[in-house]
Amino acid sequence: MTPSSIQLDADGRLRHFLTVEGLKRRHLVEILDRAEALSGVAERRMTKSPTLHGKTVVNLFFENSTRTRTTFELAAKRLSADVLNVNISTSSTHKGETLLDTIRNIEAMQVDMFVVRHAVSGAAEFIARHVAPHIAVLNAGDGRHAHPTQAMLDMMTIRRHKGEFANLRVAIVGDVLHSRVARSDIHALNILGTGEVRVVAPKTLLPADVGTLGVHVFHDLEHGLRGVDVVIMLRLQRERMSGALLPSASEYFQQYGLTAERLALAQPDAIVMHPGPINRGVEMDSAVVDGPRSVILEQVTHGIAVRMAVMAIVLGNRHPDITEET
Amino acid sequence: MRITLQGGRVIDPAHGLDAVTDLHIADGRIAGLGAAPAGFIAERSCDVSGRIVCPGLVDLCARLREPGAEHKATIASETHAAAASGITTLVMPPDTDPVIDETAVVESIRRRAQAAGFARVLVLGALTRGLGGEVLAEMAALKEAGCVGVGNAGVPVPNSMVMKRAMEYASSHGLTVFLTPMDPWLSAGGQAHDGQVAARLGLAGIPVAAETAAVGRELALVEETGARAHFGRLSSARAVAMIARARDRGLPVSCDVAAHQLHLTEVDLGRFDADAHVLPPLRTARDRDALRRGVAAGVIEAVCSDHQPHEPDAKLVPFGDTEPGLSALDTLLGLMLKLVDEGVLDLPGAIERVTAGPARLLGIEAGTLAVGAPADVCVFAPGAHRLLDARTLASRGHNTPFLGWELRGVVTLTLLDGRPVYQREV
Known part of the structure; x- marks a missing residue:
């Protein structure tokens, strides 16, 4: 098993985005090129793209991070997706619900993508292995492992x-x-x-x-x-x-x-x-x-374009009806 | 019952026996080899030609999860798994709940094991009360209750003076101290060997020094106190070298290794495989090879399973949150035979490390097929293979990184005190 196999589909395209390790140069270049193409929307020089209209993105944050969550939220909204923010550190796990129970409950809400931030290395990959197959997982930082x-x-x-x-x-x-x-x-x-x-x-x-x-x-x-x-x-x-x-x-x-x-x-x-x-x-x-x-501030701006690009690519690979942006 | 096992290849490493012959059993003991003793008439004869007949395996470390964690496994479930794996003697570390620091706990475990009837369950008593590392446990009473040694079950005793006193007290009562060396500070929070895989996966590392620092302190205390010490579950080349040197200097020390450490390395963590989350951690290929050489040379006198069955939920969390340990009774024999196939040991040598070797360390009369010894016998088909999957595992714990492996050697008959406790055809 190659390190990244779970995040690739049978044709070697991204179906989750969990780690950079094990990806090919073409995967990274595709993300960078797509981010450049979307930067007009990302930087508000163009209007919202309808690419993810009707899709629901869940920000599943087990660790607080206002700024990372905000850029994912903006990225999803500029692609016209619906966004749900779930801050778990202050909810279910404190009531004894297991991580998988939490995942099962949220996936039952007919959503398309989880953006996951968790304090334990390997958490995003763990969730990707156990989540319903129609849900894509983006790693927004897992322990010391990957971002x-x-x-x-x-x-x-x-x-x-x-x-x-x-x-x-x-x-x-x-x-x-x-x-x-x-x-x-x-x-x-x-x-x-x-x-x-x-x-x-x-x-x-x-x-x-x-x-x-x-x-x-x-x-x-x-x-x-x-x-x-x-x-x-x-x-x-x-x-x-x-x-x-x-x-x-x-x-x-x-x-x-x-x-x-x-x-x-x-x-x-x-x-x-x-x-x-x-x-x-x-x-x-x-x-x-x-x-x-x-x-440093350019990095923040690019963060929105890159996250839009990754969302569009991953969901596009899963739903052929999602087209290249306008 | 009088039983004759006919025509098997009988291997008894304790006496250098390796011959195709008959083995006769009467009144729970080995009655003879070769021609039947005078007046012996078998009530049951088993044709075991083509099979290996060896002493029942002696496992120096197996957690049976009872009392205290019956949601993982029980004495009945795991001793049955042992019988199905040719293991007839198991040693339980004292980290049950309640801890084995009172004779009543020893008695309760003995009763449950006897009721199950599948294997001989020996227990280590606690070295310190509640494994707390501060107050000595009532070791003399524990010995009288039947404990074969004392130890702290991998829970560190940070205070060196307490450890010195514990060794002195244990040796005053003729008890071997069973140690699993792990420095509490160097291993705190650690999830994996402090090497390239931990660096890549972002896991907290446990350096080799966590083991060698503890071995170093305990060796110094052994030298000081004259206590007899057994180091269990070594994981590193450097620790093996330290113990080999100490033995050469005449210190009364011995050591064992868990079978998985002879086959897996840090690389087997793959992408966060929780079933490969063990303590001490899987280390480098260099360490694995040194452990193999230690076993081959006899510096490491025993190989144990380090059996730690878990319920599925214990592993259904991200890697760092999973409980360490693997289910290992099912794989002990197969992994020993794999060492034979890979040229590490010959077959009698491999059997020795899981029979006579550990029995000698425990000072028990099991682990041999000598006339008069308890008839604990393992019969296996050496050419048969077994695919390890959830359906074929006998243990209630399915947490093993060897799932999907095909291991050689299928146990067909296990006798405990001359009584069949497991049999199957292949």
Whole structure:
């Protein structure tokens, strides 16, 4: 079984979107191209697309995340789908209902797609294995494992600024160990043929054998930034700033915080990304966040186009009557 | 009943016996091999030509889930599964509910096992009261009640002084301490081996050091106290090497491994296969190969099932939320024969590790076909294959990553104290 087989149909097309790992370059390029085509709608320069009219998308969030949920909601609405937001952390599971019971109940409401966010790695894949066959599952982040739409919006941002991936050097800086964004970005960058992918962090924030994911490992930020075209900063959770992983937020900023001086070690046209929300003065200096090389707000905008694209592709593969957008 | 098993290939590793011959049983014990003893007239003769006749298997670690978790399995259901798998002696760790830290619990388990009548159930008593790691359990009383050793069932004893005292006290009463080494801090929250698969799947890692740090401390305490210690369920090359060195230095230590660790690696987690969620975790191919070499060389003297049957719901949640452990009685013999097929051990050697080896560690008279020994016998068809699926599993627990595998060796007859407790034709 190939890693991604459950998310592909018999013709090798996406029927769920659970992880970037195991996908082919053509899958990623299709998403990026579709997102570009939809960006007019996504960015409100064109009216709503009727693509998913009559379809119902359920945002099934077992972990709070207003901003991710909002972009999925906007994406679905701009494709004319009906949207239902279900915040499970405050409802059923506290009453003892099992995850599968919750799924069964919601799937009985005649819906077409689940957008799932869950704190446990593998949860989206678990749900995809057990959900009724007519329902598509999009992974909106599962534990430390994957956040594939975030990776695709990152790729869209990089492609818009840099074009081809083959000659790029990309540095991913920070808490790779706990980051689903990092894992998905690493897979996406490698599938798209990126010249070099680096991770930069102290050993406490890197998984064992991280090199086997296809990255070069740096523990020194200044070495890691030298000559890179793209810098992806990762969020550091507040509870991890001081303890056995790191001594303090201030030492972290001194060693791994992105400042204008350090950014000068990268290529002159290097871009700076961050999945948000940012801890100013911990991961990055405000001057960099708000500086000319920062493309962080573009990432947010691209997030809507990418999520529209993934929804349209996945439901389009299941319902041939769903056509390419207007 | 007097029974003769005729014409089988009788393998009794304890005495280096491997011959096609007859085995005679009377009054629940082995009465003779080859020609019938004087005056022996069989009431029942079984033609077992083409079959292997070996001692009933001795399994050093099997959770039967009773008392306390009867929704998973019961002593009756799992001892029946044992009989169907050629296993006649099972050792239960003390993490039942209630914990085996009182003689009444030992007595209740013995009664239930006797009522079921399918297998000999031996129990380990708790090392600390309630497995809490703070107060010593009443080990002397537990021994008198029949416990074959003491242990903390994989629940760590973080306080090293408590562990030292526990070893001293256990050895004062001639009890072996059964340890499953796992450092509580290095393994906290861990779901998988801290390696490339955990990195890829985003699972919390359990480093090899979780095992070796605990082995290191326990070896130091064994050296200090002179206690006899058995390390169960090793998972790493480094731990095997540490125990081999300790044995070479003359320390009274031994070890076992679970059969699945000799066949699977971290890669078998696939895409979050909950049935491969075990503790200690499946590690690298290098570790698996070192464990195989340890078994072949005899550093690892026993292979156990580490049977942990679960109800389906225990695995019907995302990987990290699933209960660890696999159902393993059904596969113990087949996985040993697979080691033979893969050139790790010869057949008598493979049988030794699940009969005489564990019996020697327990100091019990089972695990051999010597004249006078209890007639616990396993007869199996070595050339027959069995596809493992939900219909063919004897255990109530269907949580095994070996579903869909075809394993060689089908048990056709199991005797316990000379009494047939399982039979079938192939």
